[in-house]
Amino acid sequence: MDHDVVRDGVAARRSIGVVPQEIALYEDLSARENLAYWGGAQGLRGAELRGHIQEVLDLVGLLDRAKEPIKQFSGGMKRRLNFASGIVHHPKVLLLDEPTVGVDPQSRVRLLELVREQARAGACVLYTTHYLEEAETLCDRLAIIDHGSIIAQGTLTELRAMLAERDLLLLTGIFQAEAVKSTLAGLDGVEVIHIDESQVSLSVSDASHRLPSIFAAIHSCGEVRGTTLKQPSLESLFIKLTGKELRE
Amino acid sequence: MRFLWISAVKDLRRLRREPVTLITWIAIPIFLAVILTLVFGPHNSRPTGKLLVADEDGGLGATTLVHALEQSPLSRMVSVEKVDRKEGRRRIESGAASALLIVPTGFTGAFLGNAPVELQLIRNPSQRILPDLIEETLGVLIDGAFYAIGRGAQQSQAQPLIQLKTNVVKQQSEQPSGFAAMLLPGTLFLAVFFVAGALAADVWRERTSGALRRIATTPAAFGAFLGGKLLAAALALGAVGFFGLLLGRLLLDLRIANLPLAVLWISISGSGLFLMVMLLQSAASSERVANMLTNLVLLPLTMLGGGFVPFDWMPQGMARIGRFTPNGWSVVQLQAILSGSAAPLAFGGAALFVAATWIACTRVIRRNIC
Numbered sequence: 001m002d003h004d005v006v007r008d009g010v011a012a013r014r015s016i017g018v019v020p021q022e023i024a025l026y027e028d029l030s031a032r033e034n035l036a037y038w039g040g041a042q043g044l045r046g047a048e049l050r051g052h053i054q055e056v057l058d059l060v061g062l063l064d065r066a067k068e069p070i071k072q073f074s075g076g077m078k079r080r081l082n083f084a085s086g087i088v089h090h091p092k093v094l095l096l097d098e099p100t101v102g103v104d105p106q107s108r109v110r111l112l113e114l115v116r117e118q119a120r121a122g123a124c125v126l127y128t129t130h131y132l133e134e135a136e137t138l139c140d141r142l143a144i145i146d147h148g149s150i151i152a153q154g155t156l157t158e159l160r161a162m163l164a165e166r167d168l169l170l171l172t173g174i175f176q177a178e179a180v181k182s183t184l185a186g187l188d189g190v191e192v193i194h195i196d197e198s199q200v201s202l203s204v205s206d207a208s209h210r211l212p213s214i215f216a217a218i219h220s221c222g223e224v225r226g227t228t229l230k231q232p233s234l235e236s237l238f239i240k241l242t243g244k245e246l247r248e
Numbered sequence: 249m250r251f252l253w254i255s256a257v258k259d260l261r262r263l264r265r266e267p268v269t270l271i272t273w274i275a276i277p278i279f280l281a282v283i284l285t286l287v288f289g290p291h292n293s294r295p296t297g298k299l300l301v302a303d304e305d306g307g308l309g310a311t312t313l314v315h316a317l318e319q320s321p322l323s324r325m326v327s328v329e330k331v332d333r334k335e336g337r338r339r340i341e342s343g344a345a346s347a348l349l350i351v352p353t354g355f356t357g358a359f360l361g362n363a364p365v366e367l368q369l370i371r372n373p374s375q376r377i378l379p380d381l382i383e384e385t386l387g388v389l390i391d392g393a394f395y396a397i398g399r400g401a402q403q404s405q406a407q408p409l410i411q412l413k414t415n416v417v418k419q420q421s422e423q424p425s426g427f428a429a430m431l432l433p434g435t436l437f438l439a440v441f442f443v444a445g446a447l448a449a450d451v452w453r454e455r456t457s458g459a460l461r462r463i464a465t466t467p468a469a470f471g472a473f474l475g476g477k478l479l480a481a482a483l484a485l486g487a488v489g490f491f492g493l494l495l496g497r498l499l500l501d502l503r504i505a506n507l508p509l510a511v512l513w514i515s516i517s518g519s520g521l522f523l524m525v526m527l528l529q530s531a532a533s534s535e536r537v538a539n540m541l542t543n544l545v546l547l548p549l550t551m552l553g554g555g556f557v558p559f560d561w562m563p564q565g566m567a568r569i570g571r572f573t574p575n576g577w578s579v580v581q582l583q584a585i586l587s588g589s590a591a592p593l594a595f596g597g598a599a600l601f602v603a604a605t606w607i608a609c610t611r612v613i614r615r616n617i618c
Contacts, residue, residue: 010467018465022458026258028265033258040254041466041473069265085462095465 076107255476307356
C-alpha cells in the first residue's frame, strides 16, 4: 500500500475497501446512486466514477437492475451491491466482514467467486467469517481468533498438521465427568479435549476403529446418546483449540 | 468540499423519494393554524391588549405610574409589560402591542420637583378601542397624580406639568389579519422542529445500517459528510418555510414584508435547530434513548417557543422565557422580518449558533457513533 495508516491515513484509506457485515447502503437510492455515493466518498469523479460503476455493476450481475431503488432487491442482491460498494474504487486491500451472512446458496457462490477474482486481480483480501469451510476454500493463510486473540495461524496445511491427522469425536449424553476422564486416559490414541456432564470431545487417531473400545470404556460411567465423528478440518481444529463449538 | 455536495445530493435524493413526508411537513403549520382558527374564530381579535412600558427613569414616580396602571380597571383588558425603548418600538411597529408608553429619564425628579415633564405614548394604528382606553386611563392617572400631590390648586389654570404626548407610529407592515396568521410564525417553527427531528434521526438509521462506520473507512472528511447533511437540511427547511409562508399568504392573508429574507431566516435558524436536535440524538446511547431525549427537550421548547400559543397570549413570565428559547427567538426574528423590521445581527447570531453546533456534532458523532 506504501502508506502509513497513522501518519498518512487519508491516502491509506484510499487504498482500502471495506465490506461490512451490515448492508451499509441507502435503501431508497438505486444501485447506481449508492455506488456513485460510495465511489464519491473514495474520491472518484466524473467519467472515471461512471466507468467504475458500470464495471462493478456488471461484475456483480446488477447492471440490468441499476436504476431500481435497492429496497426492492433480494437479500442476495443487496449483499452483492454491498460488496460492489467496497470495490468500486479498485482497492489494493479489501477487508470483508462476513460478506455471505444470510444469503442464498447461489449468491454465496457468486460472492465467493467475486472475492477470488479480487485476489487474482492483485488485491490483498482479509476475510472474516464464521463459515470455516469458506476460509478453507478461499484463503492462503488463516488465523483463528477466540475472544479477540489469535490462537492459531498459518496455511491450511500447517493448521491441519496441528491436528496430527486425528479425528474429532463428539459424544453427547449423560456422563460422570471425572470417571469418564480417568477411564479414557487408559486408552491409546485417545486425547480428551473437553468433558462435562452432557458432552465429551475427544481427539482420536483412526477413530472409526477405536469406537467400540471407547463405547465400552464409557459404558460403566455414562450413557452415550449421540455421536459425531469429524475428519480433520478447521472446525475440528477450532474445537480442539478452544474446547468449544463454533459460536457467534 | 466536493464530498459535501455529494453527501447533500444523496440526502436530497432520499428526501425526494418520500414526497408524502415532505408534503406533510409543509402542511403541518397551515393545518395547525387553520384548526386553531376554527376553534377560536376566523378573525378573532385578541382578548386583551398589551401596553408596553419603556421605563427609562426607573425611579419611584415611574414605578408608581406602572403600578397604578396595573391596578386600574384597564388591567382587565390590557396587560402591562416592561420593555426597553428599542424592543418596544420594534414590537409596536410590527403590530404586536396596543401602545408603547415611554417614561423619560428624570421623570420622578421632575414630578417631585414640580417641573414640567412629558410622557410619550405611541399608539398602534391598526387598533382603535384599546389604544383609546389606554390613553384615557393614562390621562386620568396623570390628572389624579397632579392633584393628589396638592399642587393643582395653585396651577389649575396653568398648563399641566405632566403632559402626555401621543404619537401614532407608522407600521412597516400591517398587523396580521387574523389569529391564524398571528400564530403561523410559531407553527412554522413547530414544523421546522418536526422536520429537524426527522432529519436528525437519520443519523441513527445510518449508524444502524453501518453507513457511518463505512464512511469512517473512506478518505472522505467526516465534517464534509455532516456538512452535506446540513446543506440538505437547510434546503429542505427553506422549502418548508417557503411553501408554509406562501400558503399562509394565500390562505390566511399573512402579511410578508420580505419573502426571500423570511425563507433565508427559516433555513438558517432551522439549520441551527436541526443541528441542536442532531447533537441530542448523537449524544444518546441508543436510538430509543435518543428519541426519548429529543421528545423530552422538544416538547417543552415548542410549547414555550410559541409553537401552539402566540407569545402575546402567554402569561408574561412564560412569554419572556419563551422568547429566549432557540425556537422562540427564531419566531420573534421571523415576526420582525415579516413586519419588515429585520435585525441583521440575528443572522450573524444564527450563523454562529450553526457553526458551534456543527463543530460539536462532528466531534460527538465521530466519538460516539463511528
